[in-house]
Amino acid sequence: MRILGIDPGLQTTGFGVLDVQGQAMRYVASGTIRTTGLALGDLPGRLKLLFDGIGEVAARYQPEAAAVEIVFVNANPQSTLLLGQARGAALAALVNAGLPVAEYTALQMKKAVVGHGRAAKPQVQAMVQRLLQLPGLPGTDAADALGLAITHAHAGAVMARLSEVAPLQRRQHALYRAGRSY
């Protein structure tokens, strides 16, 4: 299965694409979508770049599922509002591309990638590089996006193992799975 991870932001959105087959993961692509060429106040223009950028990534790499970071309320309410709008446009682009979207917190991503939820960004970058055998360290936004795709791959593997057990057990286990899928 090909998974697209997205770490949304109004200025910089990270993306990462993985192929997953059983336990094996293969890096396909990663990068950032930037809106910094536009005026800070041009929110519709920025959201258009973000929306179109995600649409282009989806069209180019043809993923079958998307994993997006859940954002939380920020100490600065204005930042929360701006990030919320960026995330809304990003989710719209993914569902518009016909992708099922799973959501994970940064904590879940760090646990899946590094092993504990308090990992710093450089640790995420280093572990993503190692897990995917990348020739160099990925940028922080791309690393987070690849980390989300890895998290979704792990969650998918857990679900696949659970599907071999009894239906009732599976339902109980499903409540504890890493992310909410839609």
Place this chain on the structure above:
Amino acid sequence: MRILGIDPGLQTTGFGVLDVQGQAMRYVASGTIRTTGLALGDLPGRLKLLFDGIGEVAARYQPEAAAVEIVFVNANPQSTLLLGQARGAALAALVNAGLPVAEYTALQMKKAVVGHGRAAKPQVQAMVQRLLQLPGLPGTDAADALGLAITHAHAGAVMARLSEVAPLQRRQHALYRAGRSY
């Protein structure tokens, strides 16, 4: 010119379409896009309904410009985040339909429609009904959306008058115009 007004919300989004020619305004359509059929937690699903709904309205009525309410931070940060995501998906739908988007605050809309910024919702509904000679009172969400379209029509009329004065004066006046256009 045909204007589409949008009052975005995660559960209910109002829309209103007007034709404007000089001082004359003609009602075309209005209504709401609801996502209440889906589970509260299904954010991607809700944003898809909202995005697709606005796309359908734009395709059906072929507006040439959009006017959207600016949202502000709420006392409840979680509500701010949810509303921000709905607004992000709504803006993405409008720019994806190729529409230039102008943004107005509720205060600006109430001033343009009722004459003062402290108007209550029933006053906005009554004035929208009167200005557009509607046979009945529009719903609150549709009234707000039509009010935004009226506000944009007024701002457009002001800009048209200003375009008859000297370019320097026009530039100075433009700083004071009612809304930010992109």
